[in-house]
Amino acid sequence: MRHILAVLVENNPGVLTRVAGLFSRRGYNIDSLTVGRTENQNISRMTIVVEGDDLVLEQVTKQLHKLIDVIKINDITSEQYVDRELVLVKVGADAAVRGEIMQIVDIFRARIVDIGQRTLIIECTGDEGKINAVIESLKSFGIKELVRTGKIAMLRGQKFTSLNETREDD
Amino acid sequence: MKMTAAQALVKCLQDQGVDVVFGYPGGNIIPVYDALCTSSEIKHILVRHEQGAVHAADGYARVTGKVGVCIATSGPGATNLVTGIANAYMDSIPLVVITGQVPTTMVGTDAFQEVDITGITIPITKHNYLVRDANKIPLIVKRAFHIASTGRPGPVLIDLPKNVLQQEINFSNPTDLKLLGYKPTCKGHKSQIAAACDLIMKAKQPLIYAGGGIITANGSDVLCTLAEKISAPVACTLMGLGGFPGCHDLSLGMLGLHGTRYANNAVMECDVLIALGVRFDDRVAVDFSSFAPKAKIIHVDIDPAEIGKNVKVDIPIVGDVKQVMEAMLARLDEKNEDEWLAQTKAWKSQYPLKYEPSTGLKPQFIVETIREITDGEAVIVTDVGQHQMWAAQYYRSKKPRTFISSGGLGTMGYGLPAAVGAQVGAPDRDVILITGDGSFQMCMQEFGTAVEQGLPVKVVILNNGSLGMVRQLQEFYCDRRYMAVNFSKNPDFVKFAGVYDSLGLRVTEPGQFRGALEQALKGEGPVIIDCVIDPDENVYPMVLAGQPLSQPVDI
Ligand SMILES: Cc1ncc(C[n+]2csc(CCOP(=O)(O)OP(=O)(O)O)c2C)c(N)n1
Ligand SMILES: [Mg+2]
Numbered sequence: 001m002r003h004i005l006a007v008l009v010e011n012n013p014g015v016l017t018r019v020a021g022l023f024s025r026r027g028y029n030i031d032s033l034t035v036g037r038t039e040n041q042n043i044s045r046m047t048i049v050v051e052g053d054d055l056v057l058e059q060v061t062k063q064l065h066k067l068i069d070v071i072k073i074n075d076i077t078s079e080q081y082v083d084r085e086l087v088l089v090k091v092g093a094d095a096a097v098r099g100e101i102m103q104i105v106d107i108f109r110a111r112i113v114d115i116g117q118r119t120l121i122i123e124c125t126g127d128e129g130k131i132n133a134v135i136e137s138l139k140s141f142g143i144k145e146l147v148r149t150g151k152i153a154m155l156r157g158q159k160f161t162s163l164n165e166t167r168e169d170d
Numbered sequence: 171m172k173m174t175a176a177q178a179l180v181k182c183l184q185d186q187g188v189d190v191v192f193g194y195p196g197g198n199i200i201p202v203y204d205a206l207c208t209s210s211e212i213k214h215i216l217v218r219h220e221q222g223a224v225h226a227a228d229g230y231a232r233v234t235g236k237v238g239v240c241i242a243t244s245g246p247g248a249t250n251l252v253t254g255i256a257n258a259y260m261d262s263i264p265l266v267v268i269t270g271q272v273p274t275t276m277v278g279t280d281a282f283q284e285v286d287i288t289g290i291t292i293p294i295t296k297h298n299y300l301v302r303d304a305n306k307i308p309l310i311v312k313r314a315f316h317i318a319s320t321g322r323p324g325p326v327l328i329d330l331p332k333n334v335l336q337q338e339i340n341f342s343n344p345t346d347l348k349l350l351g352y353k354p355t356c357k358g359h360k361s362q363i364a365a366a367c368d369l370i371m372k373a374k375q376p377l378i379y380a381g382g383g384i385i386t387a388n389g390s391d392v393l394c395t396l397a398e399k400i401s402a403p404v405a406c407t408l409m410g411l412g413g414f415p416g417c418h419d420l421s422l423g424m425l426g427l428h429g430t431r432y433a434n435n436a437v438m439e440c441d442v443l444i445a446l447g448v449r450f451d452d453r454v455a456v457d458f459s460s461f462a463p464k465a466k467i468i469h470v471d472i473d474p475a476e477i478g479k480n481v482k483v484d485i486p487i488v489g490d491v492k493q494v495m496e497a498m499l500a501r502l503d504e505k506n507e508d509e510w511l512a513q514t515k516a517w518k519s520q521y522p523l524k525y526e527p528s529t530g531l532k533p534q535f536i537v538e539t540i541r542e543i544t545d546g547e548a549v550i551v552t553d554v555g556q557h558q559m560w561a562a563q564y565y566r567s568k569k570p571r572t573f574i575s576s577g578g579l580g581t582m583g584y585g586l587p588a589a590v591g592a593q594v595g596a597p598d599r600d601v602i603l604i605t606g607d608g609s610f611q612m613c614m615q616e617f618g619t620a621v622e623q624g625l626p627v628k629v630v631i632l633n634n635g636s637l638g639m640v641r642q643l644q645e646f647y648c649d650r651r652y653m654a655v656n657f658s659k660n661p662d663f664v665k666f667a668g669v670y671d672s673l674g675l676r677v678t679e680p681g682q683f684r685g686a687l688e689q690a691l692k693g694e695g696p697v698i699i700d701c702v703i704d705p706d707e708n709v710y711p712m713v714l715a716g717q718p719l720s721q722p723v724d725i
Contacts, residue, residue, distance in 0.1 A: 010351060013300070018292055025293055055478075062475035068297040068317060071351040163350070 002031060003057050004083065004153050006161040007046040007064065008072040011037065015069045019046065022067065028052060028060050032150030043071065043163060047083075047152045074161040076153060083153035086125045088113070089135065092142035093120040101141060108134045119144060175304035176201035176335040179268070182311035184211045185343075188239050190230065190594055191215070192223040196243020198283065199270030201335035215594065215623060218615035220247050222587035224254025225613070228263050229591030232574045233549060235388065237319050238263070238591065243270045245283030248329075249290070253581060255325050256294040260578025261409060262386060264323035266314050267295075273333035274302055288329050296324030304337035309344040316347055321354030322473040323386060354472060358489030358497060366444075366468045366485045367501040373442035375510040376402040377462075379425065379454075382409030382577065383447015383471060389492030390414065390570040393446065396495050401506045402444065403514045405433035407454055408562055410447070411573040416566025417546060422514065423523070423566065426454040427713050428559045431521035434711075434719035436514055437462050445469045447491040450480040451578070460718045470494045523563050525710075526725060531680050533557060533632045533703050537564035539683050540602060540630065543691070548600040549574065549592050553585035553609030555639040557632040559709040561604040583612030586629065590616055593625040600628065600691060607633040607660055614666070620696040621670045628690045629698045631663055634705040642708050646723070647715075656705075663700040673697045 009015045016035060023030050031049035038045045050060055057075065064070050093101055101120060105112055110124035124134045128151065135146065155161060173181070179202060183191070190213045195203045206214055217223045220242040227238030238258075242251050248269040258265045272281040277300075288300045297317050299310050307330075314326040370376060384393050390413050397404050397420050404414045405425040414421055422433035437443070443465040448454070455461040458480050469476075469483040470491050477486040487494055525534045537560050540548070546568040552558040552575040567573040574592055576584040589603040610631055620627045641655040667674030672695055675686045683701065690697035711722035 014288065014292075017289065021292055059475065059479065065351075066473070066475055068349065068352050 001051070001053065003050050003052070003075055003077045004081070004151065005048040005050060005061070006074040006076055006153060006155075007048060007070060008038070008161065008163065009044050009046060010069040010071060011042050011044045012069055015044065018067050018069060019064065022063055023050070026059070026063060028056065034150040034152050040163060045161075047150065049151055071163065072161065074155070076155055076161070079159065080156040081153050082156060083127050083151050084125050085128055085131045085149055085151050086123070087131050087135065087146065087148040089122045089124070089138055089143055090119050090145040091122065091138050092118060092144060094118060097141055101138070104134070104137050108137070110134060171341045172338055173341055174201065174205065174335065175307050175330075175337050175339055176205040178307045178339055178341050179311060179330070179335070180205040180209050180212065181341065182308055183239065184209065186237070186311070186315045188212055188237075191239045191241055192217055192226040192230070192591065193241030194220050194223055194243070194247060196247050196270060196283070198244040198272055198332045199241060199247070199330070201332065202241060202268065202270070202330070215619065217587065217619050219613065220250035221254050221583065222590070222613055222616040222619060224251045224265070224267065225257065225584050225587035226591030226594070226616075227265055228254060228258045229551060229574055229588030230595040231263050231265060232588070233571050233592040233595035235571065236595075237315055238265045239268070240265065241268045243283070244272055244287070245285045248285055248287040252290060252294070253579075255291055255327065257576055257579040257581045257584060258325040259294045259296070261576065262323050262382060263325070264318040265325035266318055267325055267327040269327065269329050270335075271300065271329045271331040274331045275333065277331060288327065291327050294325070295327050298327035298329065300329045301331070301334055304334045304339045307339070308341060309347070312344055313347050313349060316349070317352065321352075355474070355488045356472070356490040356493055358470065358487040358494035362485055362487045363494060363497050364501065366487060367498055369442055369466055369468060369485060370400055370444065370498075370502060371505065374507055375439060375441040376400060376507070377436045377440035377443050377465070378402045378404040379407075379437070379443055379445045379448055380404055380410045380413050381407040381446065381448030382413075383491045384410055384413035385570045387447060387490050387492040388570070389447070389495055392492050392495045392499070394418070396499055399499065399502060399504050401511060403436055403511070405429070405436060407448055407451070407577070408575055409577040411562060412567035412570045415568045417568060421566075422518075424562050425719070427456055428563065428709050428711065429719070430523055430563070431711055431722060431724065432514060432517035434713070434722065435517050435521075438464070438718060438720040439513070440465045443467045445483070446495065447471060449476045452480070455481060456713050456719060457716060521724070524725060529680070531678060531683070531701060531703050533560045533701075533707055534564050535680055536630065536632065536683055536701055536703075537561055537604065540604070540687060541565050543684065543687055544600055544602070548572065548602050549596055551575070551585050551589040551592055551601060551603045553603075553605040554580045554582045555606040555609055555637065556634070556642065556707070556709050557604055557606040557638075560632070582609040585609055586613045586627075587616045587619075589627045589629075590620050590623070590625055593620070593627050594623070601626075603627055603629045605629060605631055606638060607631055607635060607657065607663075608637045610663070611661070617666070617670055617672070617696065617698070621672055624694075625696060626694055627696045628687070629696065630687070631698065631700050632703055633660070633663070633700050634703050634707065635660060636705050638705070638707070639709070641705075645708070646712070663698050667698040675699045677701045
């Protein structure tokens with residue numbers, strides 16, 4: 001089963017190496033890992049999508065906790081959450097097909113962010129399914145280039161993965 | 171107070187109560203040596219190889235319970251530490267390891283003697299630091315000692331670029347460690363402890379399986395009280411030896427691959443297994459699926475990641491094993507399962523540790539004689555191989571921190587430098603290294619350190635002219651196709667002692683050993699006793715791969 005972990009870490013150099021190294025060293029499969037700063041400049045947040053059964057997940061979580069730089073781990077898989085990915089796709093777009101592409105862009109509420117002589121760059125955010133669908137729809141025009149982020153995710157409503165929450169737990 | 175960062179480092183070490191460091195200098199760590207020069211509180215012990223420094227710091231830490239400190243320069247100095255860091259990591263030994271680094275302006279340029287030691291040691295340290303800001307040194311040193319010595323202890327490395335060390339700073343003592351992600355759980359969960367106690371009270375055949383955590387937590391006395399209160403026999407891991415008196419009525423000695431038959435039988439038959447400060451290592455369980463098949467398992471450990479890792483347990487308790495045992499004692503009533511105790515006693519007399527009686531010099535006899543002469547009170551340090559197992563089986567250490575051996579990593583070469591560190595930490599005790607001819611040759615240069623420092627380490631080499639343990643494996647698993655296990659040229663170890671102007675003795679017959687050891691123990695300096703033993707001797711019992719603990723090969 002795929003699990004989504006929201007992980008707060010100290011924003012120290014090397015923290016990504018520590019986390020990524022732990023996964024490869026112990027043979028855990030990462031689907032994706034994204035990382036960026038949070039509202040607190042000393043704290044970064046990772047969203048890690050990892051494949052494994054409950055036993056594996058228990059070990060992953062416990063081993064991650066052993067890293068001194070890891071502050072908090074939340075397995076949000078079974079909770080209500082919002083998740084997003086971002087993709088940029090450069091497609092072949094002669095004048096003849098531009099209208100058709102713009103329709104697709106509209107349907108997915110994506111955006112055209114660059115117009116070249118024979119290409120367009122399309123930006124789309126959404127959950128994984130939507131991103132897959134938009135890519136699928138654009139395939140026939142010829143995808144020249146594609147870049148995609150991993151997943152970021154956040155719990156809905158009154159549940160948090162935040163430092164304050166950590167403090168409240170104490 | 172203004173001072174250089176190197177001076178600040180030395181001051182911080184002093185503030186932590188460090189009175190000895192083991193090290194080896196070089197270009198990039200020179201500022202630290204310059205600062206040590208003026209410290210009257212810290213004694214520096216110059217080793218012969220950085221591996222010696224880290225193992226010595228490890229031996230020192232095991233004997234004293236304090237944090238061991240070692241120092242090396244950048245590049246090759248740092249990489250020479252790697253084995254010793256991994257060794258300490260596997261056995262949860264608190265170390266602070268200090269390395270020099272090329273100046274920050276050169277980091278990342280493949281400069282002379284540059285190596286990414288923080289990168290290399292991520293998987294084998296509890297944590298590590300590359301210090302770029304000299305002002306942070308007091309905070310980082312404080313954190314390093316805290317992390318190394320609390321929770322599940324382990325090595326912490328601090329990498330110090332030369333220009334950072336030379337920088338002048340305004341020293342201030344940090345009060346807040348600000349470690350948001352590090353809060354070890356020491357107190358066990360109340361209801362889990364209650365559940366464990368209920369289970370123990372109902373047990374008909376309880377067994378305690380005790381490991382290194384008992385020693386780390388200084389919990390030996392409490393363990394004794396606990397075992398006696400519930401009349402449970404105790405089997406120790408290699409790391410746990412000495413954590414429960416080897417001569418106690420309830421002691422079953424060591425369990426596992428080369429464990430006693432009575433300990434292993436007890437594991438197979440017990441109905442409640444009380445696992446204290448252990449990690450169900452594969453050398454103990456051998457086969458995870460058939461380990462303690464009839465038992466409900468209570469597992470107490472400070473590291474949550476060890477619980478349920480190899481073997482499923484029924485009652486997990488995360489906490490300091492001493493504190494948890496104390497909480498248990500408050501809830502438990504005295505109990506006595508006579509039938510079970512009679513059973514374990516019967517196993518003891520039916521299947522004792524034994525070896526072929528012989529007129530030749532037997533390694534087991536040597537260890538037994540050491541035990542007799544020292545009354546089990548010496549600090550025994552071992553290397554890795556057959557001699558290690560004979561020492562573990564036959565010495566029956568009485569007290570914690572007196573059996574010092576490389577458990578998790580199984581590092582040949584650990585013994586001599588660890589014995590040096592142990593003798594530094596316990597200057598008034600007899601420190602006896604039981605080593606093999608193979609292991610000894612991996613770090614024998616440290617004999618020079620012992621002589622130079624006047625450390626009276628007694629080295630007993632169980633010399634079988636071979637890598638005996640590997641030869642034994644080839645005998646059982648490769649149909650006696652012996653490959654790369656015999657030394658056709660070993661040095662003359664008696665002469666080797668002689669080149670350092672030390673005493674060397676050779677023992678070839680059983681009758682000579684007692685006298686030799688007594689003579690060695692009387693002397694002020696280090697001594698080597700080269701014991702020429704039968705190269706075909708095997709360690710028994712031996713549980714073969716895939717077999718249950720109850721069916722070892724034995725003589
Ligand atoms: C550094 C290292 N290399 C290799 C091994 C594998 N190994 C385990 S025991 C052993 C033989 C040890 O020989 P010796 O020290 O003479 O002890 P003996 O078994 O003969 O008593 C070897 C090679 C090891 N444990 N450590
Ligand atoms: Mg040998």
